[in-house]
Amino acid sequence: MKKYFDVLRKCPLFAGIEDKNLLSMLGCLNAKVEFFDKKYTVFTEGSPARLIGIVLSGSAKIVQVDYYGNRSILGRVQPSELFAEAFACAEATALPVSVIADEPSEIMLIDCRHILHTCSNNCVFHQKMIFNLMKDLAVKTITFHQRIQVTSKRTTREKLLAYLNIQSKKAKSNSFTIPFDRQELADYLEVERSGLSAEISKLRREGVLESNKNKFRLL
Amino acid sequence: MKKYFDVLRKCPLFAGIEDKNLLSMLGCLNAKVEFFDKKYTVFTEGSPARLIGIVLSGSAKIVQVDYYGNRSILGRVQPSELFAEAFACAEATALPVSVIADEPSEIMLIDCRHILHTCSNNCVFHQKMIFNLMKDLAVKTITFHQRIQVTSKRTTREKLLAYLNIQSKKAKSNSFTIPFDRQELADYLEVERSGLSAEISKLRREGVLESNKNKFRLL
DNA sequence: TCCATTTTGTTGAAATTTCAACATACTTTT
DNA sequence: AAAAGTATGTTGAAATTTCAACAAAATGGA
Numbered sequence: 001m002k003k004y005f006d007v008l009r010k011c012p013l014f015a016g017i018e019d020k021n022l023l024s025m026l027g028c029l030n031a032k033v034e035f036f037d038k039k040y041t042v043f044t045e046g047s048p049a050r051l052i053g054i055v056l057s058g059s060a061k062i063v064q065v066d067y068y069g070n071r072s073i074l075g076r077v078q079p080s081e082l083f084a085e086a087f088a089c090a091e092a093t094a095l096p097v098s099v100i101a102d103e104p105s106e107i108m109l110i111d112c113r114h115i116l117h118t119c120s121n122n123c124v125f126h127q128k129m130i131f132n133l134m135k136d137l138a139v140k141t142i143t144f145h146q147r148i149q150v151t152s153k154r155t156t157r158e159k160l161l162a163y164l165n166i167q168s169k170k171a172k173s174n175s176f177t178i179p180f181d182r183q184e185l186a187d188y189l190e191v192e193r194s195g196l197s198a199e200i201s202k203l204r205r206e207g208v209l210e211s212n213k214n215k216f217r218l219l
Numbered sequence: 220m221k222k223y224f225d226v227l228r229k230c231p232l233f234a235g236i237e238d239k240n241l242l243s244m245l246g247c248l249n250a251k252v253e254f255f256d257k258k259y260t261v262f263t264e265g266s267p268a269r270l271i272g273i274v275l276s277g278s279a280k281i282v283q284v285d286y287y288g289n290r291s292i293l294g295r296v297q298p299s300e301l302f303a304e305a306f307a308c309a310e311a312t313a314l315p316v317s318v319i320a321d322e323p324s325e326i327m328l329i330d331c332r333h334i335l336h337t338c339s340n341n342c343v344f345h346q347k348m349i350f351n352l353m354k355d356l357a358v359k360t361i362t363f364h365q366r367i368q369v370t371s372k373r374t375t376r377e378k379l380l381a382y383l384n385i386q387s388k389k390a391k392s393n394s395f396t397i398p399f400d401r402q403e404l405a406d407y408l409e410v411e412r413s414g415l416s417a418e419i420s421k422l423r424r425e426g427v428l429e430s431n432k433n434k435f436r437l438l
Numbered sequence: 439t440c441c442a443t444t445t446t447g448t449t450g451a452a453a454t455t456t457c458a459a460c461a462t463a464c465t466t467t468t
Numbered sequence: 469a470a471a472a473g474t475a476t477g478t479t480g481a482a483a484t485t486t487c488a489a490c491a492a493a494a495t496g497g498a
Contacts, residue, residue, distance in 0.1 A: 064368060072371040074364065086364075089357035096364055131349055137356035138308035144363035145293065145305075145315055149283060151370060152291040152409045154486075155454070182476060190371045192456055197477050213464095213476090373456075374484070401446060411486055416447050432446090432494090445494070454485070465474070 001026055004033070004056050004108070010080035011054055012136040013129060025125055029114045036060075036101040043099040049087035051109045055079050058105025061184070064097050073187040075143070076102070076179050082136055088112035089133060151190050156199045159189040164209070168218050175217035220245055223252070223275050223327070229299035230273055231355040232348060244344055248333045255279075255320040262318040268306035270328045274298050277324025280403070283316050292406040294362070295321070295398050301355055307331035308352060370409050375418045378408040383428070387437050394436035 001023060008014050014022060033056065036042055042053060042060055053060075055077050062074040062083060074097055077083045087095055089112060101107075115129055146166060153159045163185075167176050178185065186193040203209050210217040220242060227233050227241060236244065252275065255261055261272060261279055272279075274296050281293040281302060293316055296302045306314055308331060320326075334348055365385060372378045382404075386395050397404065405412040422428050429436040 064364075064371070066368075066372070070371070070373070072367060074367065086357045086360035089353055090361050092361060096361075096368070127346055127349075130346075130353055134308055134349055134353040134356060137353060137360055138305045140360055141305035141356055141363065142309050142311060142315075144360065144367070145283075147367070148291065148293065148363070148370075149285070149315070151367075152283070152289070153285070154289065154409070157454095190373070193475095194457080194477080194479090195455055198479090201477070376484095412446085413448080413487080414485055417449090420447070439498100441496100441498085443494100443496075445492100447492075448490085450488100452485100452487075454483105456483070457481090459479090461476100461478080463474100463476070465472100467472075468470090 001031075001033075004106075007056050007080045008054070008108075011082065012080075012139075013052075013054065013082055013085075013132050015132050015135075016128060017125060021125060029110050032109045034107050034109060036105050036107060038101055038103050040101050041098060042101060042105075042107055043084060043095055043097070045096060045098045046094050049084065049090075049092040049095045050111055050113065052085045052088045052112050052115070053077075053083045053099065054108040054110070055081050055083070056106040056108055058107075059102045059179075060105060060107070061100050061102055062097050063100060063187075071187050072190065073180070073184055078179075085112075085133060086137060086140065089116065089137065091116075147188075156189070156191045156195050157203070159191060160196065160199055160203070161208075163189060164216055164218060167216070174219070175215065178214045178216065181214060220250075220252075223325075226275050226299045227273070227327075230301065231299075231358075232271075232273065232301055232304075232351050234351050234354070235347060236344060240344060248329050251328045253326050253328060255324050255326060257320055257322050259320050260317060261320055261324075261326055262303060262314055262316075264315060264317045265313050268303065268309075268311040268314045269330055269332065271304045271307045271331050271334070272296075272302045272318065273327040273329070274300050274302070275325040275327055277326075278321045278398075279324060279326070280319050280321055281316050282319060282406075290406050291409065292399070292403055297398075304331075304352060305356060305359065308335065308356065310335075366407075375408070375410045375414050376422070378410060379415065379418055379422070380427075382408060383435055383437060386435070393438070394434065397433045397435065400433060 005019060005022065008022060017025065043051070045064070057079055059076060059078050060083065061076050064072045064074060083099060084095065115126065115133070150159055150162045150166065153162050167178055168174055180188060182197060183193050186196045189196065200211060204211060207219060209219055224238060224241065233241060262270070264283070276298055278295060278297050279302065280295050283291045283293060302318060303314065334345065334352070369378055369381045369385065372381050386397055387393055399407060401416060402412050405415045408415065419430060423430060426438060428438055
């Protein structure tokens with residue numbers, strides 16, 4: 001497990017926990033590591049929501065697919081980030097999303113019951129983890145707020161610009177790379193890919209932005 | 220404060236906390252109660268995100284307004300429910316939403332620093348509250364997932380039906396009352412009010428549902 | 439009760455999005 | 469290096485939404 005320490009130290013779940021305690025905690029949590037190849041399914045929609053995932057290497061997409069096959073991308077997780085923690089913490093019976101590896105990825109899996117229900121009154125590490133989970137969930141909630149701020153715009157153009165502005169702010173620069181290809185960005189913004197492509201071209205012609213693949217610069 | 224105990228016992232923040240401890244906790248948290256008349260602003264977008272709100276009586280809307288005046292309704296809070304807790308817990312600098320009383324309402328306000336930063340290692344009640352906050356935030360995250368499931372549909376009809384189906388499931392009945400008027404429902408679904416009205420009429424003509432004001436029955 | 443105000447429903451025109459189809463560019467595999 | 473597959477851009481027609489304006493219904497005060 002030691003080879004994952006660099007990643008785990010950055011993981012919100014283990015914030016403020018010292019290396020010397022980490023190894024025994026992982027044992028206590030019964031943490032497992034699994035490998036998933038590109039496009040393989042980490043979690044399937046409808047399965048029990050008992051495991052919390054941590055990306056150790058690679059990345060994955062959180063997706064929802066409705067009965068018509070329309071895909072909505074809830075987000076993407078990178079190394080050291082948690083996923084499915086909300087469903088586990090809320091003790092949901094079934095996952096409403098699927099998680100798909102974007103590239104060959106190592107994923108740490110922890111049964112949430114080891115975090116929520118064991119020695120939560122005595123062990124200072126468990127208390128710390130619950131505090132960390134609370135922080136993490138608060139941040140996720142804010143991320144959803146931001147997303148709704150973007151998708152509640154009524155036109156493709158407005159959604160795109162709202163999204164690019166947030167990305168630009170996040171990168172603290174007017175040029176930045178987004179973590180989506182065209183289809184994925186369309187799924188995230190909840191618009192048509194072709195309409196999105198058209199709008200990007202239009203904004204480029206109007207001199208509002210420059211772009212090359214998933215690199216953008218706002219002018 | 221004792222007159223609020225019936226409501227507070229149902230509040231997720233105080234789950235599992237006995238009456239005999241509640242009064243002293245409220246003192247320790249420095250909880251204040253304020254009254255807001257209908258349409259009055261409880262929290263203003265942009266103000267510091269330090270207070271957590273609990274509805275004691277009445278109700279309030281969580282709203283976001285963009286630079287074009289388009290309003291998006293993030294949700295509505297009822298007695299015993301928390302609001303703004305995500306921003307407080309994430310220690311956000313500024314609120315990205317406003318909270319507006321829907322009717323004459325009593326609101327309890329608690330400075331989040333009294334929950335997050337005081338005696339969090341020693342006092343068992345603080346630990347319990349943090350656990351409760353984590354649960355609450357997990358449930359809120361799931362609520363947002365549901366909302367995205369609804370608003371990610373591409374047509375007014377699909378959004379409406381997805382929303383009504385969720386409400387029907389929640390009520391465990393095919394007839395139910397929704398907490399929004401037409402304009403509010405339109406803002407929640409992110410569609411035009413006039414188009415929404417038209418769609419409801421159409422569904423009624425097609426025999427898919429019956430409705431009267433904000434009462435619906437799915438057939 | 440009556441008046442003023444707010445909410446809801448309706449409609450047609452304008453704007454926008456979706457859909458389908460295809461061309462081009464880029465990647466990956468063999 | 470060629471072939472196959474994938475991603476992106478473009479277009480026009482069809483479908484849908486938005487917008488604006490108004491009528492009808494419901495609500496809240498005076």
